[in-house]
Amino acid sequence: xxxxxxxxxxVFENPPYIIEGASVVGPKEGEGPLGKLFDxxxxxxxxxxxxxxxxxxxxxxEALQKVLLKARINRADIRYIFAGDLxxxxxxxxxxxxxxxxxxxxxxxxxxxxxxxxxxAAIMVEAGNAENxxxxxxxxxxxxxxxxxxxLEYGNQRPFxxxxxxxxxxxxxxxxxxxxxxxxxxxxxKIVDYGVKDAQNMGACMAPAAADIxxxxxxxxxxxxxDYDKIITGDLGLVGKTILFDLLNEHGYDxxxxxxxxxxxxxxxxxxxxxxxGSGCGCAATVLTSYIFKQLKKKAYKKILFIPxxxxxxxxxxxxxxxxxxxxxxVQIECC
Amino acid sequence: xxxxxxxxxxVFENPPYIIEGASVVGPKEGEGPLGKLFDxxxxxxxxxxxxxxxxxxxxxxEALQKVLLKARINRADIRYIFAGDLxxxxxxxxxxxxxxxxxxxxxxxxxxxxxxxxxxAAIMVEAGNAENxxxxxxxxxxxxxxxxxxxLEYGNQRPFxxxxxxxxxxxxxxxxxxxxxxxxxxxxxKIVDYGVKDAQNMGACMAPAAADIxxxxxxxxxxxxxDYDKIITGDLGLVGKTILFDLLNEHGYDxxxxxxxxxxxxxxxxxxxxxxxGSGCGCAATVLTSYIFKQLKKKAYKKILFIPxxxxxxxxxxxxxxxxxxxxxxVQIECC
Numbered sequence: 007x008x009x010x011x012x013x014x015x016x017v018f019e020n021p022p023y024i025i026e027g028a029s030v031v032g033p034k035e036g037e038g039p040l041g042k043l044f045d046x047x048x049x050x051x052x053x054x055x056x057x058x059x060x061x062x063x064x065x066x067x068e069a070l071q072k073v074l075l076k077a078r079i080n081r082a083d084i085r086y087i088f089a090g091d092l093x094x095x096x097x098x099x100x101x102x103x104x105x106x107x108x109x110x111x112x113x114x115x116x117x118x119x120x121x122x123x124x125x126x127a128a129i130m131v132e133a134g135n136a137e138n139x140x141x142x143x144x145x146x147x148x149x150x151x152x153x154x155x156x157x158l159e160y161g162n163q164r165p166f167x168x169x170x171x172x173x174x175x176x177x178x179x180x181x182x183x184x185x186x187x188x189x190x191x192x193x194x195x196k197i198v199d200y201g202v203k204d205a206q207n208m209g210a211c212m213a214p215a216a217a218d219i220x221x222x223x224x225x226x227x228x229x230x231x232x233d234y235d236k237i238i239t240g241d242l243g244l245v246g247k248t249i250l251f252d253l254l255n256e257h258g259y260d261x262x263x264x265x266x267x268x269x270x271x272x273x274x275x276x277x278x279x280x281x282x283x284g285s286g287c288g289c290a291a292t293v294l295t296s297y298i299f300k301q302l303k304k305k306a307y308k309k310i311l312f313i314p315x316x317x318x319x320x321x322x323x324x325x326x327x328x329x330x331x332x333x334x335x336x337v338q339i340e341c342c
Numbered sequence: 343x344x345x346x347x348x349x350x351x352x353v354f355e356n357p358p359y360i361i362e363g364a365s366v367v368g369p370k371e372g373e374g375p376l377g378k379l380f381d382x383x384x385x386x387x388x389x390x391x392x393x394x395x396x397x398x399x400x401x402x403x404e405a406l407q408k409v410l411l412k413a414r415i416n417r418a419d420i421r422y423i424f425a426g427d428l429x430x431x432x433x434x435x436x437x438x439x440x441x442x443x444x445x446x447x448x449x450x451x452x453x454x455x456x457x458x459x460x461x462x463a464a465i466m467v468e469a470g471n472a473e474n475x476x477x478x479x480x481x482x483x484x485x486x487x488x489x490x491x492x493x494l495e496y497g498n499q500r501p502f503x504x505x506x507x508x509x510x511x512x513x514x515x516x517x518x519x520x521x522x523x524x525x526x527x528x529x530x531x532k533i534v535d536y537g538v539k540d541a542q543n544m545g546a547c548m549a550p551a552a553a554d555i556x557x558x559x560x561x562x563x564x565x566x567x568x569d570y571d572k573i574i575t576g577d578l579g580l581v582g583k584t585i586l587f588d589l590l591n592e593h594g595y596d597x598x599x600x601x602x603x604x605x606x607x608x609x610x611x612x613x614x615x616x617x618x619x620g621s622g623c624g625c626a627a628t629v630l631t632s633y634i635f636k637q638l639k640k641k642a643y644k645k646i647l648f649i650p651x652x653x654x655x656x657x658x659x660x661x662x663x664x665x666x667x668x669x670x671x672x673v674q675i676e677c678c
Contacts (some may be wrong), residue, residue, distance in 0.1 A: 009470070010421070014353040014445050016471050046425040048632065059660045085346070087531065094430030094489075096450050097664075100533060102665060109530035110352050111458055112669075122447055133469035135352050136344070152658070153430075161434050192444035197436060320431040322488070326393045326431075331440060332430065333448075 012226025013221075015193040021130035023185030024178060024302075024339065025138070026077035027295030030068045030145070032173030035284075035292065036175075038273045044174075045072050047088045051148065051173055058095040060147035065175035065288070066091070066102025071141060073177040073295075081106055084179070089113050089146045092117035092171075092287055094320070098144050102175075108140070108287060116210070116316025117241050118195065119143045120176065120291040121335030124312070125289040126336075127180040137182055144284025147286060152206070154321060167207035169285035172272055176291025187302045190339040193223040197318065199331035205324050209246020209282055212315035215332030216242060217253035219313060222279040223336050231261045234275035235307040238291030238298065239334075240314030241269035243283030268293035268314075289312035301308050304340040312337045348444045348562025349491055350555075358467035359512060359521030360638075361474070362413035363631030367405045368483070368509030369626065370622075374609045379632040381408050381627075384472040387484065387509055395433060398482035401511035401624070402427070402438025406478060407629075417442055419473035420515070424459040426450050428507075428623055430656070436478050438511075443517050444476070451546070452652025453577050454531065454655065456512065456627040457671030458608040460648070463516040463523040465671075473518055480511035481622030490541070490657060503519020503543035505621035508608055513626025518665040523638045527674040529559040533654065535573075535667035541653070541660050548651035551668030552578060553589035553642045555649060557596045559672050560595060565599045574634065575670075576626035576650030577605035579619030604629035626650035638677045648673045 011017045036047030053061040054228045066089065074081060089099035090113040103110055115122040127191060130136045148158055148173035154222070156162045180189065198215040205211075216239050224230060231237060242250055247267050254261055262285035272284030272295060294312060301307040319330040347353045365380045372411040382404060389397040402425065423442070426449040427434030439446055451458040459477035466472045484494055486507035491645060492498045509519055516525065534551040541547075552575050560566060567573060570594030578586055583603050607629060608620030630648060655666040 010472065041487050058595065059658055059662060060664075090450070092431075092657065093656065095428070095452065095656070097656045097659040100654040100667060101664060104533045104535055107532050109532050110669065111530070113448045114426070116431065126447065129466065129469060129471060133465060133471075135465060136346065136468075186409065194447070196443050199439045199440055207575040259519065267613075281509070318433070318436040320433045321428065321439070322395055322430065323433040326395060328437060331436060333446065 012224050015191060015226035016324045017096040017128050017191040018082035018132050020132055021188035021190045022128045022180050023122055023183060024187040025183055025185040027178045027299045028069050028072035028076055029292040029295040029332045030065050031292050035172055035174055040271060040297050043300060044292060053215060056148055058148040062098040062144055062149045063101035066099060066142060066144045068193060069175035069177040070106060071180055077179045079179060084140050086109050086111060086130060087140045088113055088126045089126055089142040090119040092150050106276045110194050115333055115335060117285060117287050118316035118333050118335050119223050121296035121314040121337055123191060124337045125194060126190040131180050131182060134143055139180050140177055141180060142177040144279045145171050147171045148172045150286055152276050154324055156288045165206050165246045166281050166282060169208060169241060169269055169282045170280035171286035172284045172289035174288035174292040176295040178295060185341050189337055190258050190340050193219055193226060193336040195219045195334040197331045199329055201329045202337035203321055203329050204298035205330055207245060208285060208317040209243040210249055211317040214253060214306045215241055215245040215334040216250050216313055219336045220254060221257050231259055231264050232309055234264055234312045236266050238310060238312050239267045241285035241313060242267050243269045244294050245282050258312050281324060309340045312339055333336040347433045350558050351527060351562035354468050357524035357526045358516050359519060360523040361517045361519060361521040362409055363514045363635045364405050364408035365400050365413055365512050365628040365631040366510060367628050371508055371510055374647055376607060376633050379636060380628060382595055390510055392481055394484040398434040398480050398485050399437035402435060402478060402480045405440060405513040406513035409599050413515045415474055415515060420444050420474050420476050421477060422447060423476045424449055425461045425478040426455040428434040428486050429621050433569040449561040451671060452654055453621060453623050454650045454652035454671050455623045456667050457650040457673055460673045461530060461671055467518060475516050476513055477516060478513040478610040479623035479627045481507050481624035482509045485508045486622055498559060500617060501542050503581045503615050505544060505577060505605055506616035507622035508620045508625035510624035512631040514631060516566040518537040520620045523675050523677045526676050529555055529562060531555045531668045531670040533669050535665055537665045539665050541655055541666055543581060544621060545579040546585055547653040547666040548668035549578055549582040549585035550589060552586050552649055552651045553672040555672045556590060557593050567595055570600055570645050570647055572602050572646045573597050573600050574646060574648050575603045575614060577621035578594055578603050579605045583617050641677050643677060645676045648675055
């Protein structure tokens with residue numbers, strides 16, 4: 007049974023296992039520094055579909071198929087899926103998981119969604135409500151640009167603080183059976199709003215939420231940055247990362263030595279014109295299910311924090327003058 | 343601990359309690375047949391805000407405040423909120439709960455969201471991960487029209503199969519402490535797609551999902567319609583209701599005697615020009631927290647099924663020619 011810890015955390019007394027993960031990405035991600043580590047690199051960003059949105063759904067479909075194959079688990083043995091994406095009304099997820107006929111909990115936490123999915127999947131398994139649960143998220147550069155910014159055909163300029171939405175999906179099977187790692191605790195985020203209104207600088211919008219949840223995690227678990235081999239944020243990028251360091255320094259925590267940001271790792275910014283880094287639900291999800299899981303499997307990482315962050319806005323809220331608040335969900339993972 | 347039951351259900355061995363509920367609605371809902379039963383009827387559909395979206399956020403803010411007051415629980419004693427709405431990227435929820443600083447799991451199941459929220463809140467409490475959790479959803483007629491259909495200024499015609507999105511928010515506190523009812527089981531829906539492409543006939547899109555989940559619930563719990571005082575769907579409306587009856591009749595179940603649909607009850611269709619009935623996340627949520635909870639409190643209902651249904655689409659998926667699949671989440675509630 008889970009045990010309530012501190013203000014915002016749960017520590018799992020019988021930690022659920024991470025049984026397997028799978029990652030599917032687009033061509034640009036395949037050309038990046040982590041390119042060789044993904045399970046599947048699609049060579050066509052449209053995946054042969056007629057729309058970007060259908061392409062994104064296919065990414066989820068493929069990631070789910072791949073993780074079931076890798077884990078040697080049948081579709082019928084997955085009790086629930088916790089999944090989400092960035093598109094309005096989660097249409098990426100809807101058409102991605104439809105054919106699998108698995109009970110679905112649709113979730114939305116912007117780019118923090120993989121943290122939310124892992125948290126809820128872990129709770130479900132640990133409480134004895136399921137043998138196996140899938141946590142999955144996706145994003146697609148072109149569908150996200152249409153959803154949040156301008157039609158690609160405009161060829162609009164991107165400021166250097168802007169990030170590049172990752173085309174990719176990551177899926178994880180959490181279960182009771184033996185896996186290579188376990189989820190030993192979670193710290194669940196609240197919405198944090200510093201009043202930033204620049205939707206082209208999402209790192210700045212999300213960094214306060216990352217700082218807030220990390221500070222709370224250290225308090226709840228009575229831990230320090232030195233207790234972790236890596237503290238991994240989702241897609242703060244180069245701008246958000248610096249702000250996170252500054253905010254945590256104010257609380258007396260220096261995480262620079264153990265910090266890694268999935269968005270910073272995903273692309274070679276100078277070669278790939280991605281400015282502040284990669285972003286999107288698919289960014290943290292695909293780096294988790296490729297590079298990070300490989301490090302856990304070979305025990306290069308023994309204990310990590312995975313903290314994807316989300317910027318909570320829509321074109322409507324933005325155009326009506328609202329700020330872009332952030333949220334972050336922290337998942338503590340240990341190899342075994 | 344929850345116990346896995348059948349293919350898609352959980353039966354709670356230590357059922358979490360429904361401690362209190364609160365409902366806030368707009369003026370049109372206040373003039374409907376249930377008008378006197380809501381906690382708050384706002385007289386201005388804008389709630390004094392500058393945008394429909396800000397008005398919807400305020401509905402959530404008020405519903406949350408009201409339920410805490412009614413339950414005599416402090417904000418700090420709510421461990422988690424499970425909340426969602428119909429707007430892209432859940433901006434109704436984001437700006438509705440922001441000030442409360444309570445850890446948030448954002449969820450999306452279209453109009454089934456209250457069923458999803460209650461399910462996850464119940465799991466959280468029963469697993470010992472929280473003393474009190476809030477489940478909350480909202481919708482707003484005008485923000486939903488902007489999100490899904492046409493600008494109100496167009497004055498477009500609505501077919502008779504169309505429903506009228508309810509302006510309202512409902513909030514429920516689920517907890518370990520004594521309440522007037524308990525959640526004794528859940529059956530979680532999968533996406534069901536009959537290929538219907540008419541977004542102006544959401545009843546037809548959702549009825550197959552309602553039939554699917556009800557059939558599965560009867561199988562998993564080895565029960566029949568006669569075991570329940572009421573079987574309550576969310577917003578199938580007059581068209582969807584008939585389809586649900588037909589589909590269940592094919593399986594040998596006749597629910598007509600015990601069935602009620604929140605969308606049908608919400609408005610007087612002939613007087614209020616609402617065509618097939620009310621709809622939206624706020625429809626099931628406000629009828630649950632007003633009329634239904636009152637019936638449970640006075641033990642007029644001893645055992646019910648609450649099954650909000652959602653139509654999974656966006657303007658993008660619809661305009662790209664995709665169908666509108668449905669999903670439904672079933673919650674078994676018993677008075678105590």
